[in-house]
């Protein structure tokens with residue numbers, strides 16, 4: 232996260248004379264410094280230039296496009312900056328773009344204000360001219376209004392930066408597939424060429440047999456080292472140490488293959504474990520805890536989304552995991568959804584120290600796998616699903632409220648999370664199903680729907696948000712209109 236930077240580009244023109252331009256430049260640098268010091272920005276904001284001509288704008292945008300550290304540009308107009316000057320540059324922009332609608336001073340200085348003050352401090356004027364050209368160009372961009380020293384303003388800029396980092400990560404993301412999609416399943420399928428064109432994801436397959444070779448090459452010392460890590464981070468509650476060691480072997484092999492190929496996400500399927508003794512459970516869970524994306528049953532879309540959201544939320548402590556809707560508690564007035572997976576839920580969302588256990592797995596035909604068992608924490612979160620609608624991708628995000636599970640479920644040997652979706656369980660289910668959302672999701676306590684909307688806008692894909700105010704009727708109409716719009720786009 233710290234390796235990315237955002238360039239602050241301030242618009243102006245020569246009309247005001249050098250003194251005003253010097254003041255603008257000095258204040259812009261001061262604003263970047265003080266916003267960096269504010270503690271709300273995850274990445275560095277760098278004041279780059281006060282632009283006065285079309286050439287200056289084109290130059291800084293070209294430079295931003297080619298600089299790998301630059302994850303986006305942030306623009307603002309302290310004075311007026313005629314927007315035809317921005318046309319050539321903005322047309323070339325390939326990086327995320329945020330327009331700050333702010334001004335240097337908080338208040339209008341009643342006694343002091345005169346026309347000199349008005350000339351220097353006319354962001355309300357300049358930001359409208361600047362906003363028009365982006366609207367005219369139909370450019371995807373974020374507009375954030377408010378005073379730059381305000382905590383909430385800086386927090387929103389920081390949240391947007393995280394979404395923009397998600398774009399940078401997405402454009403370089405490689406996903407390693409072991410085995411194909413689970414037989415006959417539709418929602419986990421998708422057009423990998425379209426996904427790469429839109430999102431940058433390189434999704435390719437490697438033989439399970441190669442993974443088995445990597446696993447066989449793992450040394451006892453490597454397994455010992457990882458076992459120490461497991462025992463530090465988790466409670467070992469099994470006497471079947473060999474089963475746990477097998478997971479350490481699998482984790483080391485999978486990680487080595489991914490790292491050699493530069494992959495940050497992987498998928499596998501219980502239907503293709505040729506040569507493997509256990510389905511990776513603990514192995515996958517611990518890999519997710521290290522930031523790798525994962526999707527079960529060959530679901531590379533949810534795997535990549537998990538990796539992207541984990542990258543967006545680096546340094547935050549709420550947690551993000553691959554998740555699956557399993558079963559409902561439909562007691563009237565007390566309705567909840569129970570999410571889990573066969574094994575693979577990320578311990579970053581655990582309410583307390585996870586326990587390593589070995590249990591028989593009813594699905595598939597392998598040995599009893601070691602896995603982490605825990606309860607998810609209570610709190611606000613989102614579930615996110617990316618589906619392929621045929622010709623386009625749709626990102627669905629639902630606000631949820633996770634709770635401490637209302638029952639112990641002592642015979643359920645997997646990690647589990649209980650939640651209430653918005654606006655309520657019944658309407659929430661109807662809306663989710665109406666939108667075509669998958670059973671697989673990314674559950675995150677660290678990102679918001681606004682950030683996922685920002686990310687979807689920057690990636691140029693459809694976004695659907697199911698929230699407190701959603702009704703099935705409004706959603707049906709929204710989906711119908713979006714379907715038409717995306718066909719024309």
Ligand code: MN
Pocket residue numbers: 527528555572671
């Ligand atoms: Mn599944």
